[in-house]
Amino acid sequence: MTVQEKTSSVQSQQRTPLVSRAALVRWVIILALVAVLEFTTRTGMISQSLMVPPSEILTRLASIVPTEQFGQDAARTLTTILVAFSIGLVLGIPLGVFLWRVPAAGRILEPFIVTGYAMPTLLFYPVLLALMGLNAGPIIVIAASMSLIPIALTTMVALNAIKPILHKLANSVSASPRQYYLKVLFPAATPLIFPGVKLGFIYAVIGTVAMEFILASQGVGFRAGFYYRELNTADMWAYIAVVIVLSVLVNSVLTWLEKRIRRDML
Amino acid sequence: MSQVSPIDSVEHDSDVVFDNIGMTFGTASGVTHAVANVSGAIPEGKFVSVIGPSGCGKSTLLDMVGGLLKPTQGSVSINGESVTGPRRDTAMVFQEDSTLHWRTVLDNVAFGLEVKGLPKAERHERARRMIELVGLTGFEDHRPGQLSGGMKQRVAIARALAMEPRVLLMDEPFGALDQQTRQFIGRELLRIWEKTRNRVLFITHDIQEAVYLSDEVWVMSARPSVVKEVVTIDLPRPRPEGTHALPRFRELEDHLWALVKVEAEKTLGPGARLA
Ligand SMILES: Nc1ncnc2c1ncn2[C@@H]1O[C@H](COP(=O)(O)OP(=O)(O)OP(=O)(O)O)[C@@H](O)[C@H]1O
Ligand SMILES: [Mg+2]
Numbered sequence: 448m449t450v451q452e453k454t455s456s457v458q459s460q461q462r463t464p465l466v467s468r469a470a471l472v473r474w475v476i477i478l479a480l481v482a483v484l485e486f487t488t489r490t491g492m493i494s495q496s497l498m499v500p501p502s503e504i505l506t507r508l509a510s511i512v513p514t515e516q517f518g519q520d521a522a523r524t525l526t527t528i529l530v531a532f533s534i535g536l537v538l539g540i541p542l543g544v545f546l547w548r549v550p551a552a553g554r555i556l557e558p559f560i561v562t563g564y565a566m567p568t569l570l571f572y573p574v575l576l577a578l579m580g581l582n583a584g585p586i587i588v589i590a591a592s593m594s595l596i597p598i599a600l601t602t603m604v605a606l607n608a609i610k611p612i613l614h615k616l617a618n619s620v621s622a623s624p625r626q627y628y629l630k631v632l633f634p635a636a637t638p639l640i641f642p643g644v645k646l647g648f649i650y651a652v653i654g655t656v657a658m659e660f661i662l663a664s665q666g667v668g669f670r671a672g673f674y675y676r677e678l679n680t681a682d683m684w685a686y687i688a689v690v691i692v693l694s695v696l697v698n699s700v701l702t703w704l705e706k707r708i709r710r711d712m713l
Numbered sequence: 714m715s716q717v718s719p720i721d722s723v724e725h726d727s728d729v730v731f732d733n734i735g736m737t738f739g740t741a742s743g744v745t746h747a748v749a750n751v752s753g754a755i756p757e758g759k760f761v762s763v764i765g766p767s768g769c770g771k772s773t774l775l776d777m778v779g780g781l782l783k784p785t786q787g788s789v790s791i792n793g794e795s796v797t798g799p800r801r802d803t804a805m806v807f808q809e810d811s812t813l814h815w816r817t818v819l820d821n822v823a824f825g826l827e828v829k830g831l832p833k834a835e836r837h838e839r840a841r842r843m844i845e846l847v848g849l850t851g852f853e854d855h856r857p858g859q860l861s862g863g864m865k866q867r868v869a870i871a872r873a874l875a876m877e878p879r880v881l882l883m884d885e886p887f888g889a890l891d892q893q894t895r896q897f898i899g900r901e902l903l904r905i906w907e908k909t910r911n912r913v914l915f916i917t918h919d920i921q922e923a924v925y926l927s928d929e930v931w932v933m934s935a936r937p938s939v940v941k942e943v944v945t946i947d948l949p950r951p952r953p954e955g956t957h958a959l960p961r962f963r964e965l966e967d968h969l970w971a972l973v974k975v976e977a978e979k980t981l982g983p984g985a986r987l988a
Pocket of ligand 1: 745
């Protein structure tokens with residue numbers, strides 16, 4: 448017991464400085480990049496019609512963020528992403544379970560799903576716009592279908608990877624189907640499903656922002672596209688910065704969640 | 714068929730009865746006759762061990778008694794009821810690691826009771842007692858990833874014992890343990906069993922262990938397997954530590970060894986040496 452505690456504390460003592468050193472190096476790289484951008488844009492090595500200095504993006508953001516319009520855009524984009532991701536989860540996980548439960552269906556449908564993965568779904572955007580009108584609907588459909596595919600595929604793969612002995616165990620204690628799913632299958636599969644869920648979220652973000660950029664009436668992506676077409680580079684970059692910050696935030700939340708789940712499960 | 718021993722009047726309804734069971738697996742590479750014509754019975758309150766060469770169908774036999782596999786021939790019955798699926802009064806310990814890696818030792822041991830719907834306080838109390846029995850006190854909050862192979866196997870044993878089954882099916886439960894732990898847990902198992910006197914079907918490849926624990930040892934032949942001989946272990950119970958040194962113990966051990974050797978040579982080819 449005590450020996451074990453000692454070794455684990457030794458490990459964590461060694462690990463922490465390594466992690467923080469990596470984080471430090473990462474910050475140095477980011478700051479260096481920002482400095483290079485600042486320098487190259489200010490000196491005209493990069494034309495200001497392509498990219499404005501980071502300091503100017505910051506001042507633009509300072510005036511954009513407090514506006515009511517920004518609040519509405521951000522709210523629209525966030526809700527669209529969340530709705531699309533929720534649909535991806537709610538449909539993707541049962542689809543993955545189905546593909547696992549019915550291997551014949553899995554074999555028949557898998558090529559379609561993988562094709563769906565590789566296909567630029569955005570081509571259907573104009574059709575959906577014609578059908579549903581210029582609102583969040585078509586964007587949600589596209590972003591949700593992009594989000595659903597990695598979730599369904601990893602769910603199927605994760606369930607297939609569960610050791611047969613766990614099925615035997617659940618069976619031997621006469622677990623009900625509900626107990627079987629909740630107490631054995633999902634806990635066993637979660638660490639493997641999670642990367643797919645993460646990817647599903649990222650796809651929901653990409654799908655939403657990209658569709659907004661192409662054509663929409665509101666949203667962060669729409670605003671970036673709007674300023675792009677107006678040749679207003681500074682404001683375009685301010686909105687791009689918002690998207691970058693959003694992605695980084697979401698990704699770190701998901702990474703933190705994943706770590707927690709793994710720690711509890713492995 | 715000559716191997717079918719008719720169920721005679723000595724057997725009771727409360728027994729675990731094998732009525733000429735057989736199992737044939739059909740796979741892409743052909744058919745495997747894993748078990749052929751096994752008949753016999755585990756009487757109420759008896760400890761039966763099964764020994765036999767690797768791959769002869771011992772695990773398959775256990776799965777059929779546990780209701781996890783449907784025999785392709787014949788049937789198993791417990792308390793006069795034919796086994797059609799897993800039963801609530803049966804508990805199993807598997808040959809491979811079957812711990813749930815996301816649960817603590819305590820919740821692993823309590824798993825069977827949890828599925829049965831026992832309240833948390835009660836199932837944890839029972840689980841704690843079993844954890845003590847298998848010598849894992851202090852590890853209640855550890856996860857299987859932090860345990861050795863033998864410790865994981867003890868978790869599985871504790872899980873099965875906690876369910877207080879009327880029929881206990883164990884597939885080489887001590888396979889991952891060293892000799893000393895093996896004997897210690899074996900003695901503990903006997904001590905518990907002397908109190909509960911449930912029916913035990915115990916698979917092992919350790920002849921000494923089989924003799925020490927059992928009332929009967931069934932020697933299985935090479936595939937397609939039948940029970941070649943039933944050896945009654947007429948050593949008095951309880952069996953204290955010195956039991957291994959009794960002349961009768963040695964006799965039984967030698968007899969079983971000779972039987973197993975013949976079957977092992979059939980599987981591995983003549984001239985094969987046993988480890
Ligand atoms: N699901 C299955 N499909 C096809 N063949 C199987 C299956 N399960 C077992 N077998 C075959 O049945 C035979 C008996 O297997 P079993 O696991 O019962 O042996 P065993 O006596 O428990 O061996 P060991 O002592 O090595 O554990 C083997 O030849 C094995 O290949
Ligand atoms: Mg086996």
